[in-house]
Amino acid sequence: MNMRYRNFLLIIIIALFSNSALLAQSDKKKTTKIRVEYFNKNNTTEYLLLTLRIKEDRYIPFEDATVLIYSVGDTSNVLLDKVVSNYKGEAKFYISDDPLIFRDSTGQMTFEAEYVGDDQIKSDKESISIKKVNMEVSFFQKDTVKYIEVSVNEMAFDDQKSPLSDMEIKLSVKGTFSNLKFADEKTDENGKVIFEFPITMPGDTIGNLTIVSKIEDNDVYGNIESEGEINWGVIVPLAPEKHRGLGDTDAPLWMVYTLIILLSAVWFHYIYVIFLFFKIKMARKAI
Amino acid sequence: MDQDPKTTRALNFFAAQMVSISKSGIIQLIILSLFILGGLYALIVQIIEGHIVTGMRDNVVWGIYIVNFIFFIGISYAGALISGILHLLGVPWRTPIIRIAEIITVISTIIGPAYILLCMGRLDRLDHLALYGRIQSPIIWDVLAITTYLIGSIIFLYLASIRDLALLRDYPFKSKWRHKVYKFLALDFNGTAKQNRYLERGLNIMSAIIIPLAILVHSVLAWIFGMTLRPGWHSTIFAPYFVVAAVFSGTGVLIIAMWVFRKYYHLEAYITKIHFNYLGIILMILGALYGYFTFSEYLTSWYGSETWEMEVLYRLFDVNEYWWLFFFAAIVGVLLPIIVILIPRFRNINSITAVSAIAVLALWIKRYLIIIPTLETPLLPLQDMRTEYIHYSPTLIEWLLTFSGVALFCLLFFLFSKFIPIITVSKTDDRKDYSELRTLVMKRIMKRKLKEAQLKEFNKS
Secondary structure, three states, X not given: OOHHHHHHHHHHHHHHHHHXXXXXXXXXXEOEEEEEEEEEEOOOEEEEEEEEEEEOOOEEEOOOOEEEEEEEOOXXXXXXXXXXXXXXXXXXXXXXXXXXXXXXXXXXXXXXXXXXXXXXXXXXXXXXXXXXXXXXXXXEEEOOEEEEEEEEEEEOOOOOEEEOOOOEEEEEEOOXXXXXXXXXXXXXXXXXXXEEOOOOOEOOOOOOEEEEEEEEEEOOOEXXXXXXXXXXXXXXXXXXXXXXXXXXXXXXXXXXXXXXXXXHHHHHHHHHHHXXXXXXXXXHHOO | OOOOHHHHHHHHHHHHHHHOOOHHHHHHHHHHHHHHHHHHHHHHHHXXXXXXXXXXXXXXXXXXXXXXXXXXXXXXXXXXXXXXXXXXXXXXXXXXXXXXXXXXXXXXXXXXHHHHHHHOOOHHHOHXXXXXXXXXXXXXXXXXXXXXXXXXXXXXXXXXXXXHHHHHHXXXXXXXXXXXXXXHHOOOOOOOHHHHHHHHHHHHHHHHHHHHHHHHHHHHHXXXXXXXXXXXXXXXXXXXXXXXXXXXXXXXXXXXXXXHHHHHOOOOOOOOHXXXXXXXXXXXXXXXXXXXXHHHHHHHHHHHOOHHHHHHHHHHHOOOOOHHHHHHHHHHHHHHHHHHHHOOOOOOHHHHHHHHHHHHHHHHHHHHHHHHHHHXXXXXXXXXXXXXXXXXXXXXXXXXXXXHHHHHHHXXXXXXXXXXXXXXXHHHHHHHHHHHHHHHHHHHHHHHHHHHHHHHHHHHO
C-alpha cells in the first residue's frame, strides 16, 4: 500500500476512535426528560404534573429526583418550591394564590421545572405557560327532555370572565375504575355547549350519576376537568347475590346451636375426666 | 408403687438421662436459645415498627405466619390421631412412640396459634376477641375449636403420664423440687385396681374425643379457605385434603422426633426398626392418599379452565414463579416417600427418616403455595400498584420468627424429655405382647428367607 494512503487511513482510524472515545465520554452522563402538564379540577384544585424519565438502556421512571419549580416573570425567575418524584417518576406542584406567582396582564402564568443534574445525570428543564379557565357543569330540563350544559370562561388577571368559543368538550360518566365517555362537542360563541342527557344511562341505587366534563391537552389552557352530580340515572338495585364468608357473622342458627351442643358435649367430658382425677386421688386415700 | 424389674431398669435408665446433660446437649441448647433470641428481637422490631417490616401488604395480607400456623396445627395430628387411634385399637407396638406423639401435639398446638397473633395488626386489641367475639362468626368457632383441642391434648398427655409420674414420685431424685412436682401431679396414684379403672376410663374417653376434635379443628381451618370465593381456595375437598395433609406431616414429624431421640438418648432397645417400618408404611399410605387429593384438586381446576383458577395455575406452572416449589411439594415430596418405603431394599431407619423430612418440608411449601399465589391473583384488577404489593416475599423478620418457632418447638421437646421419660416407662409391662409380635415378624422373615434359599437351590439343581 502506498505510504500516503497508509498514513491517510491511519489518520482516519485515529480520528474515528478518538471521536467515539469522546462520544463515549459524553455518553457517560445519563440523559433525563421532564414533561410538565397543567391540571385544573373543579375550578378549585390547580396543579402541575411533572413526569421525569431517565435513560438507562431505555427511558424509565426517574424516582427520587428533586425538581425546582420557578415562576417565570418579566425580568427574573422566582423559586417557588422543590418537589421530589415518586416511584412512577411523577411529582405534583399545587398552584396556590401565592403572590410570588407572576401573572401577566392577560392572566397568563409561566412556570419552569428544572432538574439540576449531577456528576452522572444530565440536567433538564421544561416550561409551561397557561391561562386559567373556569368550567361549570349544570343541568336543566325543558318539557320532558333533560339537558347538560357546560360553560367555559377564561379568567383574566382581575378574575374577569370571558367566554371561550370553539373549545372541544368531552363528556363522560364517572365509573369505579375509569370514566365512560359518551359525547363530545365544541363550545359556541358564548362559551357554552348543551348536550341532551341520555335517559338510559344507569346510575347507582338511587339513580345518582357524576357527569365529568373535560378539556384535554389544550396548548393554552392545559387539562381542565369539572364534575356535576344529578339523580337522573336509571336506578340500578343492588345485585341480590349473597354469599357468606367465614369472617361474617351471619352463620345459620342451626349451625350455631350444633356447634354449641358439640363443644358443650366435649367440655362435659373434659369436666368428667377432671372429676376422675379427684376420684383417682380419693381411691388412694381410701386404702 | 410396686414395679417389676424391667420397669425399674427402664426407670433407672431414663431417670439418669433426665438429670444429666451432655456437652453436645448444652451446645444444642445454646444454638436453640440463640434462634429464640433472634425471634424475640424480630418480634420487638415488628411491634415497634409495625407490619411494614414484614412482606405482607394490602394485597397479599397473609404470609408465612399463616403458613406456619397451618403447618404446626397440622403436625399436632401426630398425637391426636396416631396415639388416639393406636390407644383405642390397643396396638401393642405403640408404647415407645405414644408419648413422643402426644408431646408433639401439645407443643405444636401451643406454638401454631402464636403465629396468628404475629399476623394480627393490633395485638393490644386481643382481649376484644373474648369481649366482643360473636358466636355467629365461624372465625370464633376456629378459636374455640383450637382452644378446646389444646386443652384436650394437655389432658390426654397428662392422663397418659400419670403412671410414670407416680413412678418418678417414688424415685430417689436428689432435687427436692422434682419430688414436690411429681407428688402433686401423680395424684397419689399407686396402681390400685380402682385407680387403674378410672385412669383407663379417662384415657378411653379422651382417645375417643380427641380424634373427631382433631378432624373438626383442621376442617374448620380448611373451610376458612374453602368458603372464600377465591381461585385456588374455593374447593369442596379442602377439609379432607387438609386433614390428610395434616396426618401426613404429623407422621413425618413423629418419625423425625423418634430418630432424634433414639440417637440422642440411645433408645435403640426401645425404638426399633419395626416402629420405623410401621410408621413408614402409614406415611406411605397417607402420602398416596395426599397425592391423590392433590392430583384431583389441580385436575378439577385445570380441566374447568375457569379464568381466575387458570391465573393461579399458570403461576404454579411458570418456571419463573412457583414451578420448582410446586414440583417439590406436589411431586417429589409425595413420590419419594412412597418409592423409598415401598421398595424393601431402600427401606431402613435413616432412609425412612430422610424421606419423612422431605415430606414435612414439602408440606410446609405446599401450605405456602396454597396461600401466596392465590393472594397474588386478586379478583379485581390492580392499577398503578408497586411490585412489592403484588409479589410477596418473606422478610428477614418473618424468617427469624419462623425459625425461632421451630427452635422453641425443639427446646420445649427437650425440656419435656428432662421432666418426664420420653418413652412410657410404666407401660413397658406391655413389652411381653410386643416381644411376641417381634418374634412373629422374625419367624415370617426367616420363613421367607428359607423359601428363597430353597428356590435358589432348586434353580441350581
